[in-house]
Structures are given as structure tokens and as C-alpha cells.
Amino acid sequence: xxxxxxxxxxxxxxxxxxxxxxxxxxxxxxxxxxxxxxxxxxxxxxxxxxxxxxxxxxxxxxxxxxxxxxxxxxxxxxxxxxxxxxxxxxxxxxxxxxxxxxxxxxxxxxxxxxxxxxxxxxxxxxxxxxxxxxxxxxxxxxxxxxxxxxxxxxxxxxxxxxxxxxxxxxxxxxxxxxxxxxxxxxxxxxxxxxxxxxxxxxxxxxxxxxxxxxxxxxxxxxxxxxxxxxxxxxxxxxxxxxxxxxxxxxxxxxxxxxxxxxxxxxx
Numbered sequence: 448x449x450x451x452x453x454x455x456x457x458x459x460x461x462x463x464x465x466x467x468x469x470x471x472x473x474x475x476x477x478x479x480x481x482x483x484x485x486x487x488x489x490x491x492x493x494x495x496x497x498x499x500x501x502x503x504x505x506x507x508x509x510x511x512x513x514x515x516x517x518x519x520x521x522x523x524x525x526x527x528x529x530x531x532x533x534x535x536x537x538x539x540x541x542x543x544x545x546x547x548x549x550x551x552x553x554x555x556x557x558x559x560x561x562x563x564x565x566x567x568x569x570x571x572x573x574x575x576x577x578x579x580x581x582x583x584x585x586x587x588x589x590x591x592x593x594x595x596x597x598x599x600x601x602x603x604x605x606x607x608x609x610x611x612x613x614x615x616x617x618x619x620x621x622x623x624x625x626x627x628x629x630x631x632x633x634x635x636x637x638x639x640x641x642x643x644x645x646x647x648x649x650x651x652x653x654x655x656x657x658x659x660x661x662x663x664x665x666x667x668x669x670x671x672x673x674x675x676x677x678x679x680x681x682x683x684x685x686x687x688x689x690x691x692x693x694x695x696x697x698x699x700x701x702x703x704x705x706x707x708x709x710x711x712x713x714x
Contacts, residue, residue: 469513476506477546487590492597495629500550500592507543553591560586561596564603571684573607580604598624598632605639609681614647617680646676663696667706670696674709683713 480503487493564579580600583589601624608617621643624636650673657669674689690710694703 466513469509473506473508473510473513474542476502476509477542479503480506480546480550484591487592488587491590492584492627493590493592493594495593495627497593503546503550507547510543550592553588553594557589557594558583558596561600561603564600568603568607571610573610577604577607580607598628601627602632602635602639605636606681609643610684612682612685614643614680618643643680646680649676663698664702667693667696667698667702671706671709678713686710687713 480499483494483499560579560583564576564583567573567576567579580603583594583600584597601620605617605620605624608614608620618640621636621640625633625640628636653669653673653676657666657673660666660669670689670693674686674693677683677686677689687710690706690713693706
């Protein structure tokens with residue numbers, strides 16, 4: 448009978464070059480993901496792209512191909528291995544599962560704090576919203592892979608600061624978002640920042656005009672302009688207060704009704 452197994456002392460066939468090439472390229476692809484994850488943790492926000500994950504996927508496939516070519520050859524001289532050797536021979540598979548765990552587990556946990564921040568924002572509990580948004584940014588393991596909710600969290604923080612009339616903090620947050628984000632949120636932060644500066648200048652001018660006005664109709668007109676400026680920078684709370692103030696002035700009832708409608712839109 449033909450012998451299909453040889454003793455472990457025998458020298459196994461040398462692995463072809465393409466197998467080694469697949470393994471080395473696969474290891475490099477998985478290694479870059481680990482490096483990217485470390486960079487994200489250290490610098491305070493994740494890599495703003497899915498590219499490392501796609502590269503890791505390609506590397507995983509190459510490692511599997513290399514593993515199959517090495518341990519499942521069609522040679523008749525298949526070395527008999529002990530159970531320890533068998534376990535060690537699957538190190539590529541263990542590595543693939545480990546790296547994918549670093550991607551999938553944090554990925555599944557991303558967004559929890561950001562969603563709670565949105566809930567607090569809708570409830571007009573802006574300090575709590577800021578705390579939740581910030582927690583989405585500060586939790587280190589959420590930065591092991593791309594977390595697109597970092598952008599929405601920073602935007603939510605900036606808008607919450609606007610609602611609290613802390614415009615300097617809002618400006619700094621928009622600047623941070625512009626520095627960190629790519630694509631839509633980078634452009635959005637630039638637009639919001641420019642609008643914030645523009646409307647704050649308008650607000651300062653309107654307040655000067657209001658201080659010099661004596662007629663209630665003129666005051667109402669200026670307060671309408673002020674409220675609109677605050678609404679444009681996501682400060683609906685202040686706008687609502689101004690609409691309520693308009694209703695206390697000695698002006699036609701139609702203007703008061705208009706103020707009530709605008710106030711209802713801010714809720």
C-alpha cells in the first residue's frame with residue numbers, strides 16, 4: 448500500500464514563492480489597520496476613511512489564500528503533525544479574527560452616546576447633550592476604526608453651545624470640526640462658522656439700533672431682526688425670548704400674532 452504520510456522528522460516540501468508573497472502582503476495589510484487604530488486613539492479622533500478597513504479585508508483574503516496554499520497542498524507527501532503543530536499552523540486565521548474583532552466590536556458600539564446626545568438636544572437639555580456628544584468623542588476604543596458619528600457629535604456640540612449663547616465655544620468647535628472632518632462636514636463647518644461670525648456682527652448692530660429706538664413699532668422691527676439672526680445660528684431659545692418680548696410692546700395685534708407664530712416654529 449502506498450504511504451501517504453511521512454514522519455515529522457522528514458523535511459516538508461518548500462513553500463512556493465506566491466504563498467510567501469500572499470502571506471507577507473496580507474500581514475502588511477492587517478498591520479496597517481493596527482497602526483491606523485493606534486493613531487486614531489493617540490490623536491483623539493479616528494481616521495476619517497473606510498480605506499483602512501478595505502485594505503484589511505484584502506489582506507485577510509490574501510492570508511487565507513496563503514494559508515490554504517501552505518497547509519492544504521495537493522502533494523502526496525503531507526507531513527503528519529502533532530496537535531500543537533496543528534494549532535500553531537492556524538496562526539493566520541487567529542490573527543485575522545483578532546484584527547476583525549478590533550474593527551467590528553468598536554464599530555458595533557459606536558453611536559450610542561451620540562444618539563443619547565440627540566435625545567437630550569431635542570429635550571432642550573443642552574449641557575447633557577454636550578456631555579453625551581463629548582463622550583462619543585472621548586471614548587478611546589470607539590476610535591479604533593472610522594467613527595463617522597464624530598462629525599455629527601461635534602456639530603451637535605457646536606449647536607448646543609449656540610443654544611446656550613456660548614458662541615466662543617461654538618466657534619472653537621466648528622474650527623475643530625473643520626480641521627478634523629472631510630467632505631460634507633468640512634464644508635458644513637466652514638459655512639456654519641462664517642454664518643456665525645456674520646450673524647454675531649449683525650446682532651451687535653441690531654442691539655445698538657434697539658438701544659437708540661424709542662418707538663415700539665421700531666423696537667418690534669429690530670427685535671424681529673434680532674430673533675431671525677439668532678435663529679440662523681441655531682439659537683432658538685434666545686429667539687423665542689425675543690418673540691415673547693415683542694408681544695409685550697404696544698404694537699398692532701397682527702404683529703403680535705406674527706411673533707407668536709414665529710415662536711411656535713422655534714419649539
